[in-house]
Amino acid sequence: MSPPEFDAEAYARETARLIRLPIDAAHLPGVVQNLRLAARMAAMIEARALPRDVEAAPVFIAGRRA
Structure with missing residues (x-):
């Protein structure tokens, strides 16, 4: 059984609601x-x-060489 397809819009809306981050409709x-x-x-x-x-x-660490 494959995992359900990622619903990006539902994820964005629900996550924004949970962290009380308003996302303008635009x-x-x-x-x-x-x-x-x-x-x-x-x-x-x-x-x-x-x-x-x-x-x-x-x-x-970004920019640091190994």
């Missing part, structure tokens, strides 16, 4: 578009298998 389409894009990017990352010997980095 801005809602852009918010929904960005949530859909983020969901597609997350799905691509989740679909990638990692080797067992790969460990997560403990700290990421």
Whole structure:
């Protein structure tokens, strides 16, 4: 059984309500578009298998070279 499809608009509306963040009706389409894009990017990352010997980095600092 596959998971239900992500309803970006419902997610945006409910999350905004829960955190008491007003979203102007004119801005809602852009918010929904960005949530859909983020969901597609997350799905691509989740679909990638990692080797067992790969460990997560403990700290990421932008601009710092390893």
